Amino acid sequence: DAFLGCHRSYRSRPTHGIGRFKYLLPKEVPKRKKEKVQMKEISTGTEYQYGDINIQMTSYDLCLVEHFAQYVHRLCNRLSIRVNESYAMPTKTNEVLFLEERGSKMQLDAVLTTHQRVIQIRGLSSTFAPILLEVIQSNQPEGVHLLMKQHTEADFKSRLKSRPELEELLAEIS
Amino acid sequence: ETPESVSPYALCYFSSCSSWLPQRVPLRGSHWQSSLLEFRTSLPVRAQPKKKKKVDVKKEQAQKERMKKKLKKLEKAAPELIPIEDFITPLKYSESNRVRSLPALSPEESERRVLLLKKWCLFKQKQDEAEKKAIKALVESQQEALKELRLESEELYQAAVRRDEGLFPFERDGPTYTPPLPGYDPPEGKCIDITKVYTQ
Numbered sequence: 448d449a450f451l452g453c454h455r456s457y458r459s460r461p462t463h464g465i466g467r468f469k470y471l472l473p474k475e476v477p478k479r480k481k482e483k484v485q486m487k488e489i490s491t492g493t494e495y496q497y498g499d500i501n502i503q504m505t506s507y508d509l510c511l512v513e514h515f516a517q518y519v520h521r522l523c524n525r526l527s528i529r530v531n532e533s534y535a536m537p538t539k540t541n542e543v544l545f546l547e548e549r550g551s552k553m554q555l556d557a558v559l560t561t562h563q564r565v566i567q568i569r570g571l572s573s574t575f576a577p578i579l580l581e582v583i584q585s586n587q588p589e590g591v592h593l594l595m596k597q598h599t600e601a602d603f604k605s606r607l608k609s610r611p612e613l614e615e616l617l618a619e620i621s
Numbered sequence: 622e623t624p625e626s627v628s629p630y631a632l633c634y635f636s637s638c639s640s641w642l643p644q645r646v647p648l649r650g651s652h653w654q655s656s657l658l659e660f661r662t663s664l665p666v667r668a669q670p671k672k673k674k675k676v677d678v679k680k681e682q683a684q685k686e687r688m689k690k691k692l693k694k695l696e697k698a699a700p701e702l703i704p705i706e707d708f709i710t711p712l713k714y715s716e717s718n719r720v721r722s723l724p725a726l727s728p729e730e731s732e733r734r735v736l737l738l739k740k741w742c743l744f745k746q747k748q749d750e751a752e753k754k755a756i757k758a759l760v761e762s763q764q765e766a767l768k769e770l771r772l773e774s775e776e777l778y779q780a781a782v783r784r785d786e787g788l789f790p791f792e793r794d795g796p797t798y799t800p801p802l803p804g805y806d807p808p809e810g811k812c813i814d815i816t817k818v819y820t821q
Contacts, residue, residue, distance in 0.1 A: 494784060500789060532655060536705075589795050608821040613696070
């Protein structure tokens with residue numbers, strides 16, 4: 448590279464290639480453009496430790512649920528509980544219609560969006576679990592529904608887009 | 622010689638056509654029955670039927686291979702995550718150039734705000750420290766209790782340290798500002814799910 452990089456070609460001089468430095472830097476791994484979305488291994492845990500647990504927080508209020516998720520994440524960091532992933536589930540939109548008092552027509556009341564945030568933790572010890580639950584419950588804001596359950600493959604699959612063509616082909620072949 | 626003269630053999634043939642047929646072959650039932658054999662049997666014909674079989678099998682195989690190729694191609698593509706609408710700002714908020722003009726604050730007002738902020742920071746700090754202390758106290762008392770239990774009986778200690786299978790799934794609704802109104806009759810209605818379905 449020394450011969451191609453320089454624009455002054457005094458190859459015979461002892462000062463040739465004096466400005467070279469790139470060969471001293473650590474080798475950069477070329478960036479992979481697309482990272483395939485693959486499911487990470489789900490651990491079941493031992494007798495004294497729980498495996499992968501999902502803390503799912505659902506609410507109609509976006510800011511509230513977002514801040515609560517941040518709080519829980521920071522709490523787990525502080526208590527040195529390993530956080531595998533912290534992601535958002537797709538938003539669900541609902542149209543609420545109600546029946547008018549004098550009439551048979553359904554009237555549109557509101558359009559509500561339900562937001563859900565998930566924090567996945569691993570290696571929660573059996574003695575510490577009730578303490579963590581107590582802390583999270585005491586800080587639970589109004590209108591935020593808390594659900595803690597074990598992580599399954601179905602939970603992961605619900606985040607992916609549906610592929611009707613693939614399913615059709617599989618049904619046809621089998 | 623008149624053209625109408627017919628040979629004697631032909632006459633004999635026409636007059637006794639039924640008796641000329643050999644007796645062992647049965648008569649044809651009707652003119653729809655094309656062969657002289659029994660009902661629903663036919664002489665082996667080396668024309669249409671066998672060709673149909675071969676072509677069918679080949680077609681089916683070709684179709685199956687095409688489907689398998691399609692399946693492989695689809696399976697190669699990695700599954701994608703559903704995009705989350707929360708994190709995508711709608712275009713209408715980034716297009717306009719509206720700028721909010723805030724009123725100028727008086728020095729007393731800004732002073733008051735700064736002091737309020739400091740008070741709030743102190744309050745939050747005290748709250749956080751209290752929480753940390755509470756967690757620490759809980760853990761300590763738990764460890765002490767387990768120690769005492771161990772001294773009491775090893776069996777009970779082992780059973781206590783094991784994980785609780787009935788703990789998860791755990792569900793809890795957030796607290797409400799007011800308790801539910803007694804005797805409240807909600808209007809009838811329904812919810813329609815209008816979430817956008819993404820397909821790959």
